[in-house]
Amino acid sequence: MNLEILRESGLTESEARVYRALLELGPSLAGQISRKTGLHRRNVYDVTERLIKKGLIGYILKNHRRIFQASSPERFLEMVKEKENLLQEVMPEMMMHFQSTKEKEETNFYKGKQGLKAVFEDQLNEKEVLILGASKSAFDILPFYFKWYDQARVKKKIHARIISSGDLGKKISLSEIRYLPEKYSSPLAINIYGNKVALILWSKENPIAIVINDRAISEGYKKYFELLWKIAKQD
Numbered sequence: 001m002n003l004e005i006l007r008e009s010g011l012t013e014s015e016a017r018v019y020r021a022l023l024e025l026g027p028s029l030a031g032q033i034s035r036k037t038g039l040h041r042r043n044v045y046d047v048t049e050r051l052i053k054k055g056l057i058g059y060i061l062k063n064h065r066r067i068f069q070a071s072s073p074e075r076f077l078e079m080v081k082e083k084e085n086l087l088q089e090v091m092p093e094m095m096m097h098f099q100s101t102k103e104k105e106e107t108n109f110y111k112g113k114q115g116l117k118a119v120f121e122d123q124l125n126e127k128e129v130l131i132l133g134a135s136k137s138a139f140d141i142l143p144f145y146f147k148w149y150d151q152a153r154v155k156k157k158i159h160a161r162i163i164s165s166g167d168l169g170k171k172i173s174l175s176e177i178r179y180l181p182e183k184y185s186s187p188l189a190i191n192i193y194g195n196k197v198a199l200i201l202w203s204k205e206n207p208i209a210i211v212i213n214d215r216a217i218s219e220g221y222k223k224y225f226e227l228l229w230k231i232a233k234q235d
Contacts, residue, residue, distance in 0.1 A: 018047045022070035110209040119209045123193045130192040130225045134164040137202045178232035
C-alpha cells in the first residue's frame with residue numbers, strides 16, 4: 001500500500017507506517033510493529049494512542065500486554081463523512097462571511113500542496129480553463145489529486161485548452177492541447193479562468209500560487225493566450 005495515499009487521507013508519516021504495518025502483520029505487539037516500521041518502541045505507543053482515538057486501530061489485553069489490530073479500511077470513509085457533516089453545520093455561516101468579504105479580495109497567495117488544491121478546486125466553478133505553460137511536473141507533485149480533479153472537471157463539463165512546451169506524459173480528458181518549442185519550457189504555469197489568473201510555480205519543495213481576481217487582468221491574459229494558441233502547434 002502506498003503511504004502517500006494514507007497521508008493524503010490525513011495521517012502523519014508515522015501513523016501511516018503503523019497502520020500499514022498492522023494491515024500487513026495482523027494482530028501484533030508493539031515490538032513487532034517497531035521492527036516492521038523502524039520506529040522506536042516508545043514512538044509506537046504514542047502513534048497507536050493517536051490511531052486508537054481516530055478509530056483506526058484497536059487492541060486486546062493478553063497476559064497484560066496490548067495486542068494491536070487495524071480496524072477496517074472503511075473507517076477512512078466514515079472519517080470523511082464525519083468531517084463533511086461537521087462542515088455542513090458551519091457552512092452557512094462561513095459562506096455568509098465569504099460572500100461579504102470576497103469582493104475586497106483581489107490577490108491571494110497559496111503555499112504547499114494543500115494551497116494548490118484550493119486553487120484548482122476554485123477552477124471547477126467555471127466553464128473553461130486556459131492553461132499556459134502546463135508542465136509534467138504538476139502530475140509528479142500532485143499525482144493522486146489530479147486524477148480526482150480531472151474526473152470532477154469532466155463531470156461538470158469544464159473544457160480545458162492547454163499550451164505546453166513538452167510532452168505531458170498522459171492523456172487529459174475533455175481538453176485540447178497545443179505545443180510550443182521546448183526551449184520555452186518553465187516551472188511557471190498560468191491558469192486563466194473566469195475573472196481570475198493563477199500564477200503557479202511548480203516546485204517540488206515549495207509549490208506556490210498567486211491568484212489575481214481582476215477582470216481587466218484576466219481579459220489581458222486571455223488575449224495573450226489566444227495569440228499563443230494560434231502560434232502553437234497541434235499534436
